[in-house]
Amino acid sequence: xxxxxxxHNFLTALLLAPAxxxxxxxxxxxxxxxxxxxxxxxxxxxxxxxxxTLAQYANLPARATAFWNTMVLAPVGALACLLVxxxxxxxxxxxxxxxxxxxxxxLVVIPFWTSLLMRTYAWMYILGGxxxxxxxxxxxxxxxxxxxxxxxxxLGIVYGYLPLMILPIYVSLERLDRRLLEASTDxxxxxxxxxxxxxxxxxxxxxxTGFSLVMILLLGEYLIPTLLGGGKVFFIGNALVDLxxxxxxxxxxxxxxxxxxxxxxxxxxxxxxISTRVSGARRVDLI
Amino acid sequence: MRAFVTAVFAxxxxxxxxxVLFSFNAGRHASEFTGFSVQWYGTALSNPFLVEALKNSxxxxxxxxxxxxxxxxxxxxxxxxxxxxxxxxxxxxxxxxIVVPGVVIGISxxxxxxxxxxxxxxxLASIWPxxxxxxxxxxxxxxxxxxxxxxxxxxxxxxxxxxxxxxxxLVEASSDLYATPLTTFRSIVLPQIMPAVVxxxxxxxxxxxxxxxxxxxxxxxxxxxxxxxxxxxRRGVTPEINAIATIVLVASVLLVVLAQWQLRQRKPSN
Numbered sequence: 001x002x003x004x005x006x007x008h009n010f011l012t013a014l015l016l017a018p019a020x021x022x023x024x025x026x027x028x029x030x031x032x033x034x035x036x037x038x039x040x041x042x043x044x045x046x047x048x049x050x051x052x053t054l055a056q057y058a059n060l061p062a063r064a065t066a067f068w069n070t071m072v073l074a075p076v077g078a079l080a081c082l083l084v085x086x087x088x089x090x091x092x093x094x095x096x097x098x099x100x101x102x103x104x105x106x107l108v109v110i111p112f113w114t115s116l117l118m119r120t121y122a123w124m125y126i127l128g129g130x131x132x133x134x135x136x137x138x139x140x141x142x143x144x145x146x147x148x149x150x151x152x153x154x155l156g157i158v159y160g161y162l163p164l165m166i167l168p169i170y171v172s173l174e175r176l177d178r179r180l181l182e183a184s185t186d187x188x189x190x191x192x193x194x195x196x197x198x199x200x201x202x203x204x205x206x207x208x209t210g211f212s213l214v215m216i217l218l219l220g221e222y223l224i225p226t227l228l229g230g231g232k233v234f235f236i237g238n239a240l241v242d243l244x245x246x247x248x249x250x251x252x253x254x255x256x257x258x259x260x261x262x263x264x265x266x267x268x269x270x271x272x273x274i275s276t277r278v279s280g281a282r283r284v285d286l287i
Numbered sequence: 288m289r290a291f292v293t294a295v296f297a298x299x300x301x302x303x304x305x306x307v308l309f310s311f312n313a314g315r316h317a318s319e320f321t322g323f324s325v326q327w328y329g330t331a332l333s334n335p336f337l338v339e340a341l342k343n344s345x346x347x348x349x350x351x352x353x354x355x356x357x358x359x360x361x362x363x364x365x366x367x368x369x370x371x372x373x374x375x376x377x378x379x380x381x382x383x384x385i386v387v388p389g390v391v392i393g394i395s396x397x398x399x400x401x402x403x404x405x406x407x408x409x410x411l412a413s414i415w416p417x418x419x420x421x422x423x424x425x426x427x428x429x430x431x432x433x434x435x436x437x438x439x440x441x442x443x444x445x446x447x448x449x450x451x452x453x454x455x456x457l458v459e460a461s462s463d464l465y466a467t468p469l470t471t472f473r474s475i476v477l478p479q480i481m482p483a484v485v486x487x488x489x490x491x492x493x494x495x496x497x498x499x500x501x502x503x504x505x506x507x508x509x510x511x512x513x514x515x516x517x518x519x520x521r522r523g524v525t526p527e528i529n530a531i532a533t534i535v536l537v538a539s540v541l542l543v544v545l546a547q548w549q550l551r552q553r554k555p556s557n
Contacts, residue, residue: 008368011368012365012368012369013365014365015361015362015364015365015368016361016362016365016366016369016377018357018358018361018362019358019359019361019362019365019377019439019443020362022358022432022435022436022439023377023380023381023384023436025399025432026396026399026432026433026435026436027380027383027384027387027392027436028380029399030392030395030396030398030399031395033395033398033399033402034391034394034395034398034399037398047401048398084295087288087291087292087295088291088292088295090288091288091289091291091292092292095288104296106544106547107296107299107300108299109543109547110540110543110544111299111300111303113490113493113539113540113542113543114303114497114535114536114539114540114543115497115513115532115535115536115539116497116499117497117499117513117516117517117520118306118516118532118535118536119302119303121306121516121520121528121532122302122303122305122306122532123302124520125302125305125306125309126301126302126305159298159299159302162295162299163299216386216388217388219388220388220389220390220391220500221388222389222390222499222500223499223500223517227520236390237388237390237500240390240391240394241390241503241504244394244397244504245503245504250398253394254394254398257390257391257394257395260388260390260391261387261391264386264387264388268386
């Protein structure tokens with residue numbers, strides 16, 4: 001019996017060993033490394049020099065624009081995604097004909113799994129001088145500037161992350177017990193109050209999952225502001241690329257990265273709290 | 288409602304359609320379609336830098352997805368055998384690997400590896416008998432490992448879900464009939480989780496192939512396809528990029544459809 005137990009444990013450890021090594025070497029240790037870096041100093045030639053100072057954190061306001069842009073456009077972008085996504089998820093889950101449902105759902109997911117770089121690049125095309133502005137000039141509206149504006153970044157955000165918002169909302173609406181909707185109608189509720197009191201309320205876990213996922217991914221976004229914001233609408237992601245790859249100020253970059261992760265964790269916890277409180281249900285697991 | 292949904296689908300697919308359309312444009316410009324031609328595919332595929340980047344991406348995506356599929360599956364199997372507390376720690380780490388933004392994964396991996404190389408390389412040089420000690424540096428290895436982290440977490444979760452819905456009775460019946468654990472695994476468990484493993488592999492491949500930001504930090508002197516495309520976009524939009532984008536789009540769609548199809552195969556009955 002004892003030998004058997006030992007063998008069981010040994011096999012378990014063997015199965016978990018590669019994943020553990022991977023997680024430790026490429027997730028835990030790197031994270032500890034940037035935490036240490038964030039209290040260090042920039043070496044004269046760039047990179048890192050050992051120290052213990054909170055100067056990097058005190059210096060965070062130097063990148064206030066990047067923080068401000070991200071902290072405004074991430075929630076606004078997630079909200080815009082939500083407003084577009086909800087009706088689509090509602091239609092797919094509750095109104096679309098049964099045999100079309102899976103096909104339409106696949107059509108929603110496919111763009112998400114194709115390269116964000118390629119899809120964002122398509123918008124450079126459409127919003128750029130030869131796209132919509134050229135069309136507008138044709139009907140007499142001259143000098144419209146679309147690309148390299150915050151609006152273009154917002155559009156890119158909605159376009160890029162829409163599928164990620166539709167999916168969890170769809171899942172929670174799909175699971176909704178339709179008898180509740182009938183019951184609500186039978187009890188004399190108007191369609192609007194049925195929607196607000198039953199449908200919307202029960203789909204909130206999905207809404208919160210989608211919202212927090214999109215928002216967290218947006219906090220680290222780099223490509224969309226670079227390609228559609230044209231260097232004017234900088235995000236934290238852009239600041240990090242600049243600090244690590246161009247100005248080689250690793251300690252300051254690390255402090256920003258740690259702050260970013262802290263904000264993400266707060267967003268996740270808040271989303272979980274809100275959805276548990278509002279609907280008494282847990283968030284939707286995507287996988 | 289239907290009109291709105293139709294509009295959203297148009298919004299999702301119109302840009303993709305435009306890229307595909309203009310990849311077949313005979314002219315150089317994005318503004319007008321001057322005739323059908325496949326010349327830009329030829330131009331793209333005869334560009335040595337582009338082909339090199341494509342090969343790098345294929346190699347990196349295949350290797351990291353394979354490693355992720357093997358280690359992720361092993362981890363999922365291992366996790367089914369441990370207590371609640373170990374499981375919770377693992378789940379938190381796997382969740383972190385998925386949720387932490389790509390930029391942060393990229394920079395932290397870069398920082399940690401550069402530090403590690405700073406220690407290991409002088410050490411190797413000091414113990415090396417010959418003149419040319421091996422020198423570790425950023426490159427294929429670091430991209431593969433960084434991509435594999437996210438992919439492995441994804442595979443572990445997908446396979447873990449599948450394991451959860453596995454019919455326990457079959458496993459018990461198998462051992463009651465004196466099958467060795469290995470035989471039970473090979474003939475009962477593996478066939479049932481295989482679709483999830485394959486789906487995980489394909490999704491991992493797609494992720495690695497499409498990833499720009501993580502590779503941007505840890506690629507060192509190597510170029511992957513997204514890095515090449517990003518650099519060319521900044522130099523100016525060309526029909527050549529449209530052709531490559533179209534190839535990549537078609538390939539990713541095929542892989543994702545394949546992955547979904549695999550996931551729906553032989554769903555374990557519950």
